[in-house]
Amino acid sequence: MKLDGVSSRTIWLDSDGWSVGIIDQTVLPHTLVRLTLKTVEDAAHAIKSMQVRGAPLIGVTAAYGVALAMRADASDAGLDRAVRFLGEQRPTAVNLRWALEDLRATLAPLAVDARAAAAYDRAGKLAEDDVETCRQIGVNGLRLIADIAGKKGGRPVNVLTHCNAGWLACVDWGTATSPIYQAHDAGINVHVWVDETRPRNQGAALTAFELLQHGVPHSLIADNAGGHFMQRGDVDLVIVGTDRVTANGDVANKIGTYLKALAAKDTGVPFYVALPYSTIDWRTDRGADIPIEERSEDEVLRVQGKLANGDVGSVLIAADGTPARNPAFDMTPARLVTGFITERGICPASREGLKSLYPEKTSAAA
Numbered sequence: 001m002k003l004d005g006v007s008s009r010t011i012w013l014d015s016d017g018w019s020v021g022i023i024d025q026t027v028l029p030h031t032l033v034r035l036t037l038k039t040v041e042d043a044a045h046a047i048k049s050m051q052v053r054g055a056p057l058i059g060v061t062a063a064y065g066v067a068l069a070m071r072a073d074a075s076d077a078g079l080d081r082a083v084r085f086l087g088e089q090r091p092t093a094v095n096l097r098w099a100l101e102d103l104r105a106t107l108a109p110l111a112v113d114a115r116a117a118a119a120y121d122r123a124g125k126l127a128e129d130d131v132e133t134c135r136q137i138g139v140n141g142l143r144l145i146a147d148i149a150g151k152k153g154g155r156p157v158n159v160l161t162h163c164n165a166g167w168l169a170c171v172d173w174g175t176a177t178s179p180i181y182q183a184h185d186a187g188i189n190v191h192v193w194v195d196e197t198r199p200r201n202q203g204a205a206l207t208a209f210e211l212l213q214h215g216v217p218h219s220l221i222a223d224n225a226g227g228h229f230m231q232r233g234d235v236d237l238v239i240v241g242t243d244r245v246t247a248n249g250d251v252a253n254k255i256g257t258y259l260k261a262l263a264a265k266d267t268g269v270p271f272y273v274a275l276p277y278s279t280i281d282w283r284t285d286r287g288a289d290i291p292i293e294e295r296s297e298d299e300v301l302r303v304q305g306k307l308a309n310g311d312v313g314s315v316l317i318a319a320d321g322t323p324a325r326n327p328a329f330d331m332t333p334a335r336l337v338t339g340f341i342t343e344r345g346i347c348p349a350s351r352e353g354l355k356s357l358y359p360e361k362t363s364a365a366a
């Protein structure tokens with residue numbers, strides 16, 4: 001995708017051939033800051049602090065984090081330490097575990113002096129794979145939007161999305177936004193209802209920013225307004241991303257997704273979840289077993305934005321001393337999900353649906 005007209009990705013290998021560049025997403029859309037990761041600690045901090053976020057991007061960042069670690073200590077103990085350290089940064093997105101297990105499987109059989117180069121090579125391959133996988137999710141999701149467009153006589157297809165499952169959550173394209181970009185680029189009249197997505201407002205700060213940059217018509221709305229627009233027939237389709245789908249089709253995604261799925265079910269609005277294969281957790285059977293990250297209460301007690309003096313800062317929205325809770329994700333049961341949009345096609349949100357697209361996957365082979 002493009003930032004200020006210039007093609008960009010969310011993560012890249014710097015020209016020195018070993019340090020890793022990222023966009024600091026904690027200060028978007030107000031300032032565009034590019035950071036350089038030089039150590040495994042830098043990569044871990046980038047994940048924990050949400051300088052990078054989004055399940056696929058967390059995975060690719062962790063892969064590069066292992067490569068940075070191998071430059072410092074490529075021993076078996078060094079590899080174990082890096083995988084464990086990076087793996088404990090955020091618990092919900094299964095892509096983190098998936099990427100770290102991939103790097104460990106790639107590197108463990110190699111001679112110590114071959115591991116750093118192999119790690120960079122593998123991380124680069126995972127990044128390129130994510131780009132093509134997300135592009136393909138868009139190709140498959142485009143069909144859904146085109147089908148709706150065929151019934152709207154030129155009036156906009158109204159898609160609601162929650163949080164940011166855009167190209168900023170991946171290496172490029174995004175998952176939930178990829179069908180939207182491809183529909184827009186194909187000339188289909190599409191409009192997006194963008195949930196602001198408290199508490200960190202990834203929708204307001206990231207999704208709206210992405211769509212503005214790409215010229216996709218959209219409207220930012222309060223999280224609590226989505227059901228109202230669904231009731232009035234102003235939402236044709238909901239597409240969200242996910243951080244983990246379990247073998248039975250249950251979905252973990254940003255807090256508030258479950259409430260949108262309930263409203264969609266009640267109003268008959270199709271509710272789709274867009275995801276790459278790397279976000280399917282074949283080893284966890286049901287959503288109740290997904291670890292839900294609890295983040296700092298400060299994220300609820302404060303709102304970040306551009307202050308009057310132009311700086312990026314936050315303001316307290318409750319009285320000093322107010323206690324808060326901050327679960328960062330919730331679980332949407334498969335029964336509320338119309339279907340999954342993946343790089344392999346669209347399937348029902350069920351064990352059978354997932355197996356129809358990934359027949360090679362069994363719980364044993366997960």
Ligand SMILES: CSC[C@H]1O[C@H](OP(=O)(O)O)[C@H](O)[C@@H]1O
Pocket residue numbers: 053054055056162163164165166169170174175176202240241242243253254255328
């Ligand atoms: C394409 S994965 C996007 C997914 O990740 C977000 O969580 P976070 O911003 O906390 O990493 C959110 O759940 C999005 O749907």
